[in-house]
Amino acid sequence: MRLIPDFLRPNYAQKLSLLATLPLIVAGAAIAVLVAIQSRALAEREIKALEQQLLQAKKAELRNYVTQARNGFSHIYGLAAPDDEEAKEKVTQILSAMIYDRDGFFFVYDYDGTNLVSPRQTEYINKNWRGLTDSRGTPVVDEFIHLARQGAGWHTFMWEKPSTGEEAQMVAYVLGLQDWRWAIGTGVFIDDVLASVAASRAEVETRIRRTFYYIGGITLFALGLVFASGMVLNIRERRLADAKLKELTQRVFDAQEEERGRVARELHDGISQLLVGVRYALDNARRRLSRGDFDHVDAPLNKGISHLGTAITEVRRISRDLRPGVLDDLGLGPALKALTDDFATRTGIETRFSTVVFRNRLDADAKIALYRIAQEALTNIERHAEATEVSMDLRGHARGATMRITDNGRGLPPVQDRGGPGIGLRNMQERIEQLDGTLRILSSRGTQSGTVIEVLLPLSHLLPPGDAANANSKRVS
Numbered sequence: 001m002r003l004i005p006d007f008l009r010p011n012y013a014q015k016l017s018l019l020a021t022l023p024l025i026v027a028g029a030a031i032a033v034l035v036a037i038q039s040r041a042l043a044e045r046e047i048k049a050l051e052q053q054l055l056q057a058k059k060a061e062l063r064n065y066v067t068q069a070r071n072g073f074s075h076i077y078g079l080a081a082p083d084d085e086e087a088k089e090k091v092t093q094i095l096s097a098m099i100y101d102r103d104g105f106f107f108v109y110d111y112d113g114t115n116l117v118s119p120r121q122t123e124y125i126n127k128n129w130r131g132l133t134d135s136r137g138t139p140v141v142d143e144f145i146h147l148a149r150q151g152a153g154w155h156t157f158m159w160e161k162p163s164t165g166e167e168a169q170m171v172a173y174v175l176g177l178q179d180w181r182w183a184i185g186t187g188v189f190i191d192d193v194l195a196s197v198a199a200s201r202a203e204v205e206t207r208i209r210r211t212f213y214y215i216g217g218i219t220l221f222a223l224g225l226v227f228a229s230g231m232v233l234n235i236r237e238r239r240l241a242d243a244k245l246k247e248l249t250q251r252v253f254d255a256q257e258e259e260r261g262r263v264a265r266e267l268h269d270g271i272s273q274l275l276v277g278v279r280y281a282l283d284n285a286r287r288r289l290s291r292g293d294f295d296h297v298d299a300p301l302n303k304g305i306s307h308l309g310t311a312i313t314e315v316r317r318i319s320r321d322l323r324p325g326v327l328d329d330l331g332l333g334p335a336l337k338a339l340t341d342d343f344a345t346r347t348g349i350e351t352r353f354s355t356v357v358f359r360n361r362l363d364a365d366a367k368i369a370l371y372r373i374a375q376e377a378l379t380n381i382e383r384h385a386e387a388t389e390v391s392m393d394l395r396g397h398a399r400g401a402t403m404r405i406t407d408n409g410r411g412l413p414p415v416q417d418r419g420g421p422g423i424g425l426r427n428m429q430e431r432i433e434q435l436d437g438t439l440r441i442l443s444s445r446g447t448q449s450g451t452v453i454e455v456l457l458p459l460s461h462l463l464p465p466g467d468a469a470n471a472n473s474k475r476v477s
Contacts, residue, residue: 021226021227024219024222024223024226025219028216028219028222031215032212032215032216035208035211036211036212039204039207040204040208043200043201046200047200047201047204050196050197051197054196054197055171055190058171058188059154059171062172062186062187062188063173065104065106065173065186066173066175066184066185066186069094069095069098069106069184069186070175072094072098073090073091073094073095076090076091076094077091077177077179077180080179080180082179088180092116092117095108095117097119099119099120102163103120103161103162103163104186104188105119105120105162105186106184106185106186107124107184107185107186108183108184109129109141109144109145109182109183110180110181110182110183111145111148111181111182112128112181113128113129113130113141113142114126114127114128114129115127115141120162121160121162129141130142134157134158134159134167135158136158138158140155140157140159143155143157144172144174144185145183147174147176148174148175148177148182148183148184148185149176149178150176151176152174152175152176153174154171154173155172156169156170156171156172157170157172158170159187161189168189168190169189169190169191169194170188170189170190171187171188171190172185172187173185173186173187251426263318266318267318270311270314271314271318274308274310274311274314275311277303277304277307278304278307278308280304281300281301281303281304281307282301282304285297285300288300317342324338324371327367327371331362332370332394333355333394335371336355336370336371336392337353337355339371339374339375339378340352340378343378343390349381349389349390350388350389350390351392352389352390352392353392353393353394354391354392354393355393355394355395356394356396361396361462361463362457362461362462362463363461363462363463365434365435366401366435366457366461366462369431369434369435369457370394370403370455370457372427372431373403373428373431373432373455374403374405376424376427376428377405377424377428377453378390378405379424380424381407384409384410385407385409385451386410387407387410387450388408389407389408390405390406390407391405391406396462398459399456399458399459400437400456400457400458400459400461400462401456401457401461401462402454402455402456402457403454403455404452404453404455405452405454406450406452407450408449408450409450409451410445410449411443411445411451412441412443412445412451413445428453428455432457435461436458436460437455437457437458437461438456439453439456440452440453440455441453441454442454
């Protein structure tokens, strides 16, 4: 039962595209996160600096208000005694008249917590407000008194706006009149500062979001380019693969037809002629027997028997060329030995073969590939090399197996003079590539001409001794 449908299974090209796009996506996401973190941290520092600047400006303004107010009644306070009620009354009247903007006013509390001046919120006057806290639990009047006892100070708390009755954050500056035990101060609401800070933070978030969009757009554009190039390469590679497959298929058909033609020619020119000779000899012997000429029957019969033996030999040779039985029965070494012996007998070229004891250590694909390469190489030597000596060496080593075929022929023509790789060399290359092996062809022309064909098979095509023995025993049984 398939857990994943076929249309969700990526093919090789899609896997490559995913492999190429995943680092791009991860890099884009990492850049976006890093930019967001850095931008937010930088913006937060700028916002904090802006907030501090605005607050410092507000505080400077408050300090200036309090200084002006003290200058307005300093001539009274400086000459009055601690219990001068008339002087205190004049100062409270001066401070009650000092209102500014929509919500600005001065307040006065004595050190016992009683409100003496509150022109915009008169309900607070002449009432004791010790222990008063704002909506967040921050002490208000007690902190005023504490700052006044120390001389002066700043305090931030929540307070109702006289103009609207809405609660907002206020920054107050408090000054202590120690002779009268008064806490005098004024405050300013900083909701405009907080609104500016909030607007700045919103603008930062908008910029960060816009940056995310830009990075996302660039990443998507890059992904589009990757996918588009991947599709183009995929289509191109597929077309090349289809063309190569068609070419390979056609070459397989051509090779099959060539092999069939060769077998047909050998059957027609060799076996067929021999069998015709056998039939003629038998027919001649039959006519002589019918005439009673028994003394002359032996000659045509002997000739027919000779032709028949030759035909049997040819059938065995053709069968061996198609699939040598010795390759399966005795292994690659004996098969190549028989191939080189037959080559030497047929062509008259001095041929040497050397090998180590391979027995059947090579797997079936490797054996048939090396045999066919050797067969193709000897055929090329016979047709084109004009060689007088050929040597073939087969042996195993730590890297696998190597077959080396050397001749002293005229060598291959230069690359520029070739019309492309021949069918034989191309067949050799493709056979060894199917086994992940390598094929090297070294050729020289001149006084020391010749060609060396070296085939290297990887160690993966050598069977362990136990597996080779089992394969031999099964074949024998």
